[in-house]
Amino acid sequence: MKPGERRWQDRYLPYLIILPALVLTIGILYPFILAIVYSLTDYRLVSPTRHFIGLTNYLDSFQDINFWYSLAVTLLYAGLTIIIEVPLGLGVAMLLNHEIRGIRSFRFILIIPLMMPPVIAALMWKMIMAENGILNYFIGLIGAAPVPWLANTYSLLSIVLIDVWLYTPFCAIILLAGLQSLPKEPYESAMVDRASGFFIFRHLTMPMLKPFLILAILFRTIDSLKMFDLVYATTKGSHSTMLMQVSAYYEAFRWYNMGKSLSHMIIIWVVIFIISRMLISWWNRAMQRATGTER
Amino acid sequence: MIHLRTYRYVIFLTFIYFLSGCGKKSEEINFDPSSITDPFRWDRASGETIKLHLNKHPFTESLIPTLNEFTELTGIAVDYSILSEEEYREKIIIELSSYSGSVDVFMTGPFTEWSYVRAGWVEPLEEYMNNPALTNEDYDLDDFFPVCLTANRWNGKPGYQNYGKGSQWAIPVQVETYILAFRKDWAEELQLSPPRNYKEYYNFAKAMTREIDGRRVRGVTARGIGTWSTIATGFITGFASYGCRDFDDQMNCTINSPEAVEFTEIWINTLKECGPLAWTSNSWYDTKEQFESGQYGMWLAVDFFAVGFENPEKSRVVGKVGYTLAPAGPDGTIRSNIWTWTLAINRHSRKKLASWLFIQWATSKEQLTAAAIKGNWNPSRRSVWDDPKVASITKDWDNYRDVVSENLQNYARVCLTPQSEVPAIGDRWARALQQIWSGTDAQVALDRAAADIDRIIEKSGMKSFTQ
Numbered sequence: 001m002k003p004g005e006r007r008w009q010d011r012y013l014p015y016l017i018i019l020p021a022l023v024l025t026i027g028i029l030y031p032f033i034l035a036i037v038y039s040l041t042d043y044r045l046v047s048p049t050r051h052f053i054g055l056t057n058y059l060d061s062f063q064d065i066n067f068w069y070s071l072a073v074t075l076l077y078a079g080l081t082i083i084i085e086v087p088l089g090l091g092v093a094m095l096l097n098h099e100i101r102g103i104r105s106f107r108f109i110l111i112i113p114l115m116m117p118p119v120i121a122a123l124m125w126k127m128i129m130a131e132n133g134i135l136n137y138f139i140g141l142i143g144a145a146p147v148p149w150l151a152n153t154y155s156l157l158s159i160v161l162i163d164v165w166l167y168t169p170f171c172a173i174i175l176l177a178g179l180q181s182l183p184k185e186p187y188e189s190a191m192v193d194r195a196s197g198f199f200i201f202r203h204l205t206m207p208m209l210k211p212f213l214i215l216a217i218l219f220r221t222i223d224s225l226k227m228f229d230l231v232y233a234t235t236k237g238s239h240s241t242m243l244m245q246v247s248a249y250y251e252a253f254r255w256y257n258m259g260k261s262l263s264h265m266i267i268i269w270v271v272i273f274i275i276s277r278m279l280i281s282w283w284n285r286a287m288q289r290a291t292g293t294e295r
Numbered sequence: 296m297i298h299l300r301t302y303r304y305v306i307f308l309t310f311i312y313f314l315s316g317c318g319k320k321s322e323e324i325n326f327d328p329s330s331i332t333d334p335f336r337w338d339r340a341s342g343e344t345i346k347l348h349l350n351k352h353p354f355t356e357s358l359i360p361t362l363n364e365f366t367e368l369t370g371i372a373v374d375y376s377i378l379s380e381e382e383y384r385e386k387i388i389i390e391l392s393s394y395s396g397s398v399d400v401f402m403t404g405p406f407t408e409w410s411y412v413r414a415g416w417v418e419p420l421e422e423y424m425n426n427p428a429l430t431n432e433d434y435d436l437d438d439f440f441p442v443c444l445t446a447n448r449w450n451g452k453p454g455y456q457n458y459g460k461g462s463q464w465a466i467p468v469q470v471e472t473y474i475l476a477f478r479k480d481w482a483e484e485l486q487l488s489p490p491r492n493y494k495e496y497y498n499f500a501k502a503m504t505r506e507i508d509g510r511r512v513r514g515v516t517a518r519g520i521g522t523w524s525t526i527a528t529g530f531i532t533g534f535a536s537y538g539c540r541d542f543d544d545q546m547n548c549t550i551n552s553p554e555a556v557e558f559t560e561i562w563i564n565t566l567k568e569c570g571p572l573a574w575t576s577n578s579w580y581d582t583k584e585q586f587e588s589g590q591y592g593m594w595l596a597v598d599f600f601a602v603g604f605e606n607p608e609k610s611r612v613v614g615k616v617g618y619t620l621a622p623a624g625p626d627g628t629i630r631s632n633i634w635t636w637t638l639a640i641n642r643h644s645r646k647k648l649a650s651w652l653f654i655q656w657a658t659s660k661e662q663l664t665a666a667a668i669k670g671n672w673n674p675s676r677r678s679v680w681d682d683p684k685v686a687s688i689t690k691d692w693d694n695y696r697d698v699v700s701e702n703l704q705n706y707a708r709v710c711l712t713p714q715s716e717v718p719a720i721g722d723r724w725a726r727a728l729q730q731i732w733s734g735t736d737a738q739v740a741l742d743r744a745a746a747d748i749d750r751i752i753e754k755s756g757m758k759s760f761t762q
Contacts, residue, residue: 045392046414046715066747130581131572132590148572152733155576236520238575239729253385254522255719256410 039262046256057263066247067264073156074244074268078224080160081167086216088164089171090209096172097179107176110169118166122233125162126150152240159230159241166230167223171216178212179205210286218279225272244268326647328422328429335431337656340649341370345399347653348390349375350383352402352636354468357669358657365656371649391416391641399644400653404634405446405709406527406717408464411639412451413715418640419462423651434655435678443467443635443675446709453546453714453757465637466658467675468666469599472631472707473532474698476586476604477593478503479617481512489619490593493533493561496622500569503592514569516591519577521729523721527632527711528579529595530728532621534558535630535710541720542712546758548748550724551741559741563731575729587612595621597634598699599672605692614691618698620706631702632710635675673699716755720748 039057043050061067096107113121128135129149136146149158182205190200206213228245231237237246244264252261287293331339349355355377362373378386384407390398391411403411411417423429424436436444450461477489481503490496500514518525531541537558543549550559566574569592571585579597586594587603589611594600603609604616623629638657640650656662660678667674667685674680680700689696711717727744731737752758 045388046410046416048394048415126576129573131585132588146572148574150576151573152575152729155573235576236522236578238521239726239733242521250722253388254722255716256388257719 035262036266038259039266041259043259043262044256045252045258050259053259057260058267060260061263061267066242070242070244070247070264071267071271073240073242074225074227075271077156077160077163077227077243078221080157081163081224082217082220084160084164085168085171085220086213088168089216090175090213092168092172093175093179096176110172112169113166114169114173116166118229119233121166122162122230125158125165126234129158150235152238155235155238155241159234162230162234163224163227167220171220174216174219175209175212178209182208208290211283211290214279214283214286218276218283221275221279222272225268225275328426328647328651331426331428331648333428335428337369337431337652339369339429340646340652343646343649344372344374345644345646345649345653346397347373347375348383348387348398348401349377350402350636351377351379352469353670353672354636354666355402357666357671358662361662361665365653368656369649369652371652373653391643394643396641396643396645398641399646399650400638400640402468402636403465403639404636406523406634406711406721408447408637408639409449409713409717410715412449412462412464416642417464418642418644418647418650419464420466420640420651420654421463424463429648429651430655431659434659438660438676438678439467440470440675440677440680440703442633442703442707443470446633446635447637449713453712453752454542454544455540455712456544458709458713465639466654467635467637468658468663469671470633470635470673470675470703470707471597471599472633472673472699472702473529473595473621474598474631474702475593475619475621476596476601476616477619478589478591478612478615479693480615481592482617489617490622492622492625493537493558496533497561497565497569500565500592504569510590512590512592513571514592515565516571516582516585516594517566517574517577518579518582519566519571519574519729519732521575521722521725523718523725524579525725525728526721527634527717528597529621530562531632531710532595532630533562535632536621536628537624538626538628540712541724542714542752546712546714546752548720548745548752550727550748551738551745556737556741559728559731560737563728563737567732574732589615598695598702601689601692601695602670602672617693618695620698620702629706630710631707633707673703714752714755714757716751716757719751723747723751 038050040052040054041050042053042056092110096103096110116124127133130136131146131148133149135149139145139147148154186204186208187200190204195203226245227243228249231241231243231246232249235241237243237250245268248261248264248268251257251264349358359375359377362375366372376386377383383402387398387401387403391401391414403417408417424434430436444463444467445459447465447467448459448461448463450457452461475489477499481487482489482499485502487499487502490499496515503512503514505512517529534541534555537554539552539555539558540549549555571577571581571591577585582594582596583600583603585591586596586600587610598618601616601618605613607613620629621631638654640647640654644650658675660676663671663674663676664679664682664685667679667682668688674682674685679685686696711721714720723744727740730740
C-alpha cells in the first residue's frame with residue numbers, strides 16, 4: 001500500500017455505517033416526495049393516465065370556497081382544542097403535583113384516556129352523545145331538552161369536547177413532568193419572602209414552565225391540524241366538521257382525485273411546518289431564558 | 296470522510312429509481328370468450344387459483360363455507376379477502392387502479408360500477424353469458440329479476456337515456472329496493488292510514504311525533520350523514536317519485552329545479568320537525584337501531600332491513616311493523632331506487648375464464664337459494680324468491696312479501712343518472728341537505744350544490760360525452 005493511500009475498509013466503512021440511516025431517510029422522504037410529485041399531476045384513481053399540470057391543483061384549491069371553509073374549520077378546531085386543553089392540562093398537572101395520599105392512583109386514572117385508541121374513544125362518545133345517550137339523560141334530569149350533540153350545529157364543539165377528554169391528560173403529563181423538574185430554591189426563597197401563591201405562579205412557575213407549555217402546544221397543534229379519526233368515526237365529516245384531513249380523504253378515496261387530495265395534504269403540511277417552526281423558535285428562546293443562557 | 300455531495304447523489308438517484316418504477320402497469324390480458332366453442336365443462340380452468348375481493352355481507356358469509364365445493368367441482372382454488380364495506384370500497388379502488396390483475400373477482404353494484412366501467416376496470420360479461428361453451432345450460436339467465444340485470448347494464452355514456460343499455464358488467468347476488476316501513480300499531484291507535492303521497496307523509500310523521508308514557512317518540516327517521524348513501528336510498532326514491540331528476544339529458548344538474556326544491560323542503564322539514572335530533576350524523580346503522588328500538592314511527596328504508604325489524608333477539612318492534620310502497624308523487628307516480636350487490640371480473644385479471652366459472656357457480660340457483668336461507672336478502676332470482684323455504688322466512692312479516700314483489704315488478708329501477716362521478720356528486724348533494732337541515736334556504740343550498748355538481752361533471756369530461 002502506498003503512503004497516504006487508504007484501505008478500502010477505511011474508505012467505505014463510513015458509507016456502510018450510515019446505510020441504515022440512509023434507508024430510513026429514504027423510507028421517510030419517498031412517500032413525501034411522491035406526494036409532491038403527484039400533487040402536480042391530474043392523477044385520478046379512475047384514470048389510467050396522469051399528466052403534469054404544474055400548480056393547477058393548488059390554484060384550483062385556492063379558488064374553491066370549500067377548501068377555504070375546510071381550512072378555516074381545521075384552524076378553528078386546532079385553536080379551540082389548544083385553548084382548552086393546555087390551561088386545563090396545567091390545572092390538572094398542578095393539582096397532581098402535590099404529594100398527598102392516593103395521588104398515584106389519580107395519576108394512573110389520568111392516563112386512561114391516553115391508552116384508548118382515538119377511534120374507540122370516538123365511538124364510545126358517539127354512544128354517550130346519542131339522542132338517548134347518557135349525556136342527554138343527565139341533561140333531562142335537570143329538566144332541559146335533549147341536545148343534538150353530533151348534529152351540524154353542535155358537532156364541531158362536541159368533537160372538540162371528545163378531543164379535550166382524550167388529550168388533556170397528554171398536556172397534563174408533559175406539564176406535570178415540567179413542574180416536577182423545576183428547581184426548589186426559587187420557591188423556598190419566595191416562601192421566605194412570604195410571596196403570595198398567585199405571585200409565585202405568575203413570576204416563578206409560569207416563566208420556568210414556559211418551555212414545557214410551548215412543547216405541549218406544539219404537539220397538540222400538530223396533532224389537531226392532522227385530526228381525522230375522531231371526526232370520521234363520529235360524523236363522517238358532516239358539513240361543519242369537514243376538517244382538511246377528512247376532506248383530503250374524501251377527495252382521494254371517494255372522489256378519486258388523488259392529485260388534488262395530495263395538494264391539500266401538502267398545503268396542510270406547509271401550515272403545520274410554519275406553525276411548528278414558529279413554536280420551536282419560541283421554545284428555543286424560552287429555554288434560553290429559563291436556563292439563563294439568553295444572549 | 297463521506298462527501299456530502301456523494302450522499303446527496305445516492306439519495307437523488309434512489310428517488311429517481313423509485314419514481315421511475317411508479318405507475319408501471321401489467322399488460323392487459325386479452326381473453327376472447329368466443330374463442331371457446333367445445334361443450335361446456337366445469338373443469339375447463341382446473342389447476343388455476345383465483346383471488347376474490349369481498350365485502351362483509353350475508354352473501355359472503357354464506358359463500359365462504361361452500362368454496363371447497365366449487366374447488367371440488369372445477370379444480371379451481373379460491374383465495375379471498377373480506378373487508379367491512381367502507382374499507383372494502385377503498386381497497387378495491389386501490390387494487391383495481393393498480394391495473395395489476397391482483398384481484399380476479401370482486402363485489403360491486405350499479406353506482407360504483409359506473410366509475411369502474413369508465414376507468415376500464417370491468418370485464419363485459421355478455422360474451423361469457425351468451426356462449427354455451429362457457430355457460431352451463433342450467434344457469435337460466437332469465438330467472439333473474441329483469442330489473443336486477445338492467446341495473447348493471449350500461450353503455451358508458453352519461454345520461455338517463457343510456458340506463459340499461461350496453462354491456463352487462465356484473466351479475467347480481469341480491470337486490471334491495473326502498474319501501475315504507477311504519478309502526479302499524481301506532482297507526483291503528485291514531486286511526487291513520489299509511490301515507491300515499493308526500494303531504495300525507497309529512498302529516499303521518501307529525502301525528503306520530505308525541506309523548507308515549509312520558510317518552511318522546513318521533514314520526515320519521517332516515518339516513519343523514521354527508522355521503523351519497525343518504526341520497527341514493529330513501530331520498531332519491533321520494534325525489535324520483537315526485538317527478539324530479541338529478542340531471543337532464545344534456546347532463547345539466549337539475550337538483551335545484553322548482554319541483555326538486557319543493558320535494559327537498561318537504562323531506563327536510565319532515566325530518567327537522569319529526570326526525571332524529573342529530574340527523575346529520577345518522578348512518579344506516581344508527582337509523583336501523585333507532586327504528587328497531589321502537590322510538591320512530593316510519594322509515595322509507597331498504598326493504599330487507601325487515602330482517603332486523605322482525606328479529607326478536609334484536610328488535611322491540613317485532614310484529615308491529617307494516618310495509619307499504621313508497622308514497623307517490625303529485626301525479627301518482629311511484630318510483631323506488633334499487634341497489635344490487637354483484638360479482639364482476641377485473642378486466643386486468645389473467646384468469647377470466649376461471650373467474651367466470653366462479654361467478655356462474657356463485658350466482659346459480661342452488662347457491663343463491665342457500666344464501667337466501669342464510670340471510671342474503673332479497674334474492675335476485677325469481678326461483679329463489681319463490682322457493683318455499685325462502686318464502687316461509689317472511690311469512691310473519693306482515694305484507695312484506697307482497698310489497699317487495701310489487702315493487703320489484705312495477706316500480707323499482709335505478710333512479711340516479713348513470714355517470715362516473717356518483718360519489719363526488721352524491722356527497723356534495725348530501726351536504727346541501729345537511730345545510731338545509733341546519734337552516735340554509737333550500738333554493739340557495741341547492742343552487743350552490745348544482746353549480747358545484749356542474750363543475751364536477753364538466754371536469755370529469757362527462758359533459759362533452761353527451762354533445
